[in-house]
Amino acid sequence: MSDHALTTVVSGFYSELNEKLNFKTRVNSQDLPERINKLIEKLSEETMKRYYGSGIVVPENIKGARILDIGCGSGSLVFILANLVGPKGYVVGIDVCPSQISIAQQESDKQAAAWGYDKPNFEFHVANAERLLDLGFEPFDVIVSNGVFCLIPDKEKAFKATGDLLKPGGQFYINDVYTDREQPEELKSNEKLWSLGTTGSMVWSDLKDIAVKNGFTVPYLTQAAPVDIKNEEYKKLLNNAKYTCAAWRLFKLPPGAKRGPATVTYLGTIEDYEETFPWDVDLMFMKGQPVNVDAELATILAFTTFKKNFDIKDYNGTVTTKRNQDPFKRMADLANEGRAPEPIYSVE
Numbered sequence: 001m002s003d004h005a006l007t008t009v010v011s012g013f014y015s016e017l018n019e020k021l022n023f024k025t026r027v028n029s030q031d032l033p034e035r036i037n038k039l040i041e042k043l044s045e046e047t048m049k050r051y052y053g054s055g056i057v058v059p060e061n062i063k064g065a066r067i068l069d070i071g072c073g074s075g076s077l078v079f080i081l082a083n084l085v086g087p088k089g090y091v092v093g094i095d096v097c098p099s100q101i102s103i104a105q106q107e108s109d110k111q112a113a114a115w116g117y118d119k120p121n122f123e124f125h126v127a128n129a130e131r132l133l134d135l136g137f138e139p140f141d142v143i144v145s146n147g148v149f150c151l152i153p154d155k156e157k158a159f160k161a162t163g164d165l166l167k168p169g170g171q172f173y174i175n176d177v178y179t180d181r182e183q184p185e186e187l188k189s190n191e192k193l194w195s196l197g198t199t200g201s202m203v204w205s206d207l208k209d210i211a212v213k214n215g216f217t218v219p220y221l222t223q224a225a226p227v228d229i230k231n232e233e234y235k236k237l238l239n240n241a242k243y244t245c246a247a248w249r250l251f252k253l254p255p256g257a258k259r260g261p262a263t264v265t266y267l268g269t270i271e272d273y274e275e276t277f278p279w280d281v282d283l284m285f286m287k288g289q290p291v292n293v294d295a296e297l298a299t300i301l302a303f304t305t306f307k308k309n310f311d312i313k314d315y316n317g318t319v320t321t322k323r324n325q326d327p328f329k330r331m332a333d334l335a336n337e338g339r340a341p342e343p344i345y346s347v348e
């Protein structure tokens, strides 16, 4: 099937999903701050009926930010972010599926009113992530995407466009489906498997290569939970491949941004994370407690929105900070600790 045909299938699939399949994905609310869980409770019913993300993740420090949500569906994350950026911030959602965008637009005034705004500080467009640059957007401070890149045939194009649209110093917070092995080419024509994010998902370790090639830093894993392939026939077809919904922070550093290793001390100034700030699955910053980080993380902390949240001093020793963590190992570690995450969705 051609790339165009695959995307047409996906668009049709997500426009009819609600009526055809009893398909649900889990918001993963236990990992979110209370303030954000409360916002989720106030999201429009029509939107949440069509929430198909890989578990909501929300970037920090976004007051006043201009944000793009790639593959926003019926608008759940756009609405949450619109509240968090405040009236001076702005959120743009794009999705290739016209009926999802139409639900989002239909719910916009009501949702803006629920946030106490006279008019929406957000907008929606029908657009293909592979052709984002055609829309002529001004660059964004932050870009998010939840459960979408696994459905995009030409990921290279979508990553390139994302990198071009992100301001230097900006964060791309991607939450998506990944697999543990190459997907059989011939299965890509199985419309249901593709549309449910399996056969189009990247092998998790390939994310680093495509990210770096397109000007991002090496990803930091912030969250991983399983996708449950329940259907035995699919399990066999998929060669028992495993799938995970995993979230990663990627940054686009300003040109020339570079510094050496550092001792960084979190100041406790990120809203919702006043005592501890989870950077990724390995590193938890504690307010007032110095941590040595390697040159790459020191550079990110010094040249992005996080610079105001840390005291940063040169460190002359050798230190290696973990990144590009294996989400399947993360899930296995959690299971060993008796904290196995629940599946985000299942394929039945």
Ligand SMILES: C[S@@+](CC[C@H](N)C(=O)[O-])C[C@H]1O[C@@H](n2cnc3c(N)ncnc32)[C@H](O)[C@@H]1O
Residues within 6 Å of the ligand: 007, 010, 011, 014, 050, 051, 052, 053, 054, 070, 071, 072, 073, 074, 075, 076, 077, 094, 095, 096, 097, 100, 127, 128, 129, 130, 145, 146, 147, 148, 151, 152, 153
């Ligand atoms: C699994 S749903 C997630 C929707 C939304 N992010 C949410 O959390 O509810 C995937 C979405 O990606 C959209 N999508 C798939 N391919 C796309 C593309 N090439 N460009 C833009 N959106 C796309 C689909 O139409 C669908 O709405």
